[in-house]
Amino acid sequence: MDISRRTFTLAGLAATALAGCGGGSSSNTNLRLLNTNVSSPNALSLEVNGTVISSGVAFGQAGSYVSVGTDTNTVRVLDQNGTAIYSSSFSLSGSSGPYTLVVAGFSGATHTTTLTENQSSAASSRAYLRILDQCPDADDIDIYMLGDGETLSSATPLVSLSSITLAGYYTLNSGTYTLVVTGAGSRDDVRLTQSGITLASTSVQTLVLSSAAGGVLVDATVVLQQSTVTSYRNTQSRLRVVSALPSQAVASASVTSSGSAISLLSSLVSPAIGTYSLVASGSLPVSLTLNGTTTSQTVALTAGNDYTLLVYGDPASPQTTLLTDSNRLPTSSTTANVRLYHACGTSTAATALSIGYVPIVSGVTLGSSGLGVLSNTPYSSTQLTVSGGVSYSASDIAVASNGLYSMFIMGSTTSPVGQLYRER
Known part of the structure; x- marks a missing residue:
């Protein structure tokens, strides 16, 4: 050229x-x-x-x-x-x-x-x-x-x-x-x-x-x-799988897109957070294997969107929910976008997230997510708390300015596992 x-x-x-x-x-x-x-x-x-x-x-x-x-x-x-x-x-x-x-x-x-x-x-x-x-x-x-x-x-x-x-x-x-x-x-x-x-x-x-x-x-x-x-x-979308099941559940997942199988999770021990894969939009078959048992389902993806397929609940009869993700960057250089995914246990009570004792998002029910904005960033060595349906806390948390973060609360209600994950 x-x-x-x-x-x-x-x-x-x-x-x-x-x-x-x-x-x-x-x-x-x-x-x-x-x-x-x-x-x-x-x-x-x-x-x-x-x-x-x-x-x-x-x-x-x-x-x-x-x-x-x-x-x-x-x-x-x-x-x-x-x-x-x-x-x-x-x-x-x-x-x-x-x-x-x-x-x-x-x-x-x-x-x-x-x-x-x-x-x-x-x-x-x-x-x-x-x-x-x-x-x-x-x-x-x-x-x-x-x-x-x-x-x-x-x-x-x-x-x-x-x-x-x-x-x-x-x-x-x-x-x-x-x-x-x-x-x-x-x-x-x-x-x-x-x-x-x-x-x-x-x-x-x-x-x-x-x-x-x-x-x-x-x-x-x-x-x-x-x-x-x-x-x-x-004409494409992005899709990932998050297996939030209690520890020791082994998960694999793949999606068939444009005639090819794309791996989304590969024999990972739960909890496990997959990465986004570029796939065709429309109705796509997803194969999910948990502890050797395979099930299939169809997901409907709209072009241009990002999605997370959450797997949570009881490993013997897990639930799945397809969530639409907004992965936009903050509009201000002194803020960060922070999202809470609630995929812990079986309690239906809503959860809330705060960072540095500042409320970020609330009312997030099991199998859903909520997005909020954290102002006056950056934060370093600060406290993160999930409350409501699940109780979890972590110290020494850092949040940079102009970033996008996801807080995953996973595992069981009695033994929750939290992961603050920087998306961008």
Whole structure:
């Protein structure tokens, strides 16, 4: 694959860079809205100076261009209930337009970038591609564009990005590529694989990467300059098994995905926490072996989500529950997200979690989980307490800032086993 990097002056790319700019002429330019906000799949609207100029923009779609003034505009993005999820005032340069306002993120954590769309065409048999990373919950990522015959194992990333970042244009040979996004420095940590990305001769395109529902996997949208957009939703999920049975129960688990068996636990003595595996979404058969006895069940997975299959209770007749996990990172650098999984014993009484004597989450019943936020991190050499249906405590606990933790309470009610596990 022949790749070269070109650097252009990217004036007015990020909405934050435009905010507060005044002046400008009284001429007009064109602006449209692109919806990549995973919490707003139905419709977003774009309001400028109190007037809705574009509405009904569904996820992965862009509204029509609308003429707006280049003087300072008050811009708001509204959800389907008319609530503003983004608001700012900025001016636009007529010479850099038209523009696409990209809205990404989740409810309560919206990210926006304003793309200029005035780049001259690439040469014949070439294409320009720039990349916008709008997925901070995915953390640092590597982006590969694989041509014919190229494999991920031997490829070099086109670019490595820390969100929220807009990379300049790259010059690639025109043709059809497979897009692969991985965690930074780890080809095994695949976040998205999408074949059939066409870069036509002379085209100018922007690849927008946004967080999928679980926070770790990634969706993609390709924007053809001043033209169409194409959405590529992630078709995979992540699944793990946690065997929280009392000690000495030997557990194995596997899932059949796309015709192949994937091991989720391999003859581990309970309690045991498996790692997430990338699997197809949809209905998948899971095989669970406990002390030599095998049972099967089907799990239903929604694309883009992360899941934990909890195994708990009496080893002679264990229970299982499939839980949807939010693995998003905190929105503040001085907080940590902490989740409690209650999979201990058979008591149905709800449990609560506190760290450093600060309540984090409560009301977590057997076979469920709850997510809370711990403020004023980091914590070191502090106390962790689980109370209610299960009594458990641990000292000398450390919680770093900007991390995601899971507290598993497992085993039996009389002999609970706790594990504070840093997910990210």
